[in-house]
Amino acid sequence: MMRPFVAAVLRVVTGARPHPGPLHDGDRAIYFANHTSHLDFALLWASLPRELRDRTSPVAAEDYWGKPGLRRWIACGIFQSVLIPREGIKRANNPLDRIGSVIDEGRSVIIFPEGTRSLDGRPGEFRAGLYHLARRYPEVPLVPVYLENLNRIMPKGTILPVPVIARVSFREPISFRKDEEKTAFLARARHALLAGKGPG
């Protein structure tokens, strides 16, 4: 099959190691990571243990990855992404419903709570999407994944890669607390992502 091959190529090219597992309790999770490069979702996906990887869908922006042709084939054909709109959100195309339907099927998702790629590699503020998703699925563990050096391999605005060695660090999972405010939850999630790393 093509997918294990793509995952292996991604790991060889970026020098990242697959996680030996186990990563979290239960069979599905919401992975959330800092976003600095087009390679992010692909490499995070490739670094998952195989049995988790086969049941994980990255969440990708429809306006970019949904264009028919190569991009759409990469996003949907290879990575089985969930495409969500970033603008013009209505009840009919509610991104939470689309992500939710994937989680309901028993799959895991990869999301980037900043919503866009940061320029300097340091994570910006989290948008509310992660909070709403966590509130809808309080029983699903939230796994922070810190991505390093991917912005050096292929920064925003470039198409040529440089072979810097990337690092994918899976952090301790966190879980949703019912009584927690939105801003407090997002701050806690961001802190969990940055834990073990200097002030970001």
Next chain:
Amino acid sequence: MILDHDTILLLSCVGAILVVASIAGWLLSLRKMSPAAKAVVANLNARTRSWWVMAAIFTLTLYAGHVWTTVLFGLISFMALREFITLNETRRSDHAVLFWVFFIITPIHYFLTGVQWYGLFSIFIPVYAFVFIPFRKVLAGETEGFLNSMARIQWGLLVCVYFVSHIPMILAIPLKGHAGKNASLLFFFVLTVQLSDVLQYVWGRTCGKHKIAPNVSPNKTWEGAIGGILTTTAISTSLWWATPFSPWEAARMSLLLCVVGFFGGLVMSAIKRDLGAKDWGSSIAGHGGFMDRIDSLCFAAPLFFHLCIFYFGTDANPMPPEWVRHMLGR
């Protein structure tokens, strides 16, 4: 290239050493000991296993000849440079320069090594690349940290690519009066420098007490360094028959290689600490990264190469090869 009789004998010596090391490691692993000692033995055995793989790959490429040896060291250079650049804080404005360094300058330099264009091989990086890199970098329009990151990139290119490429070039350089001895010369070089590393480690582990530079490399001791360098010099000298050297020349040369290799390791270790890392990478089990394995080789290689030329003289032609002259219409 069919290996000459002497090189095959040298290879058998290495095989014998590895067999002894593997058996010794296996016997050690059977003994009861503390967890700390167990970790040391496990690391020792991981190192030996990696040595088997590295020796096998090196032997195969040596057997396949100059071109394949060039390809092998080209890949090693690429991986070492990759480790070097990863540990350095490069910026967005370095991206284009780095692309040139990895995918254009390094391949061109190894192409020159492969086609044995000795003249351009010697100056391509120090002249052409070092003129081009600042030009391309200034186009990025960023002044902050300009000199800093340019210096890091150029130094990485110099050590990881330019210095390392002298190792396969040893195979290609026609030395006066010693045609066909290149494979054994290269083998003598790699064996001496790497054996010195191993024996310094062994002497240091068994009777090392007085640290040389605890801040730079906590495991390097005077006992280890002196013991390792002297035993390696003795062993390498006893292999003089396989080289163009007389015993006395072989002794001086191997002593020099051991000392330069020692300082090379120390310098790369200092840079590693400066960049806040313990190992350059994690690609080679028990050893660390590629740079951890070749740190002592990179400084010794250009020195050995040019001393051989200085000593024996060379028939190498610095002018472009025939087909290039033909292309240029001369």
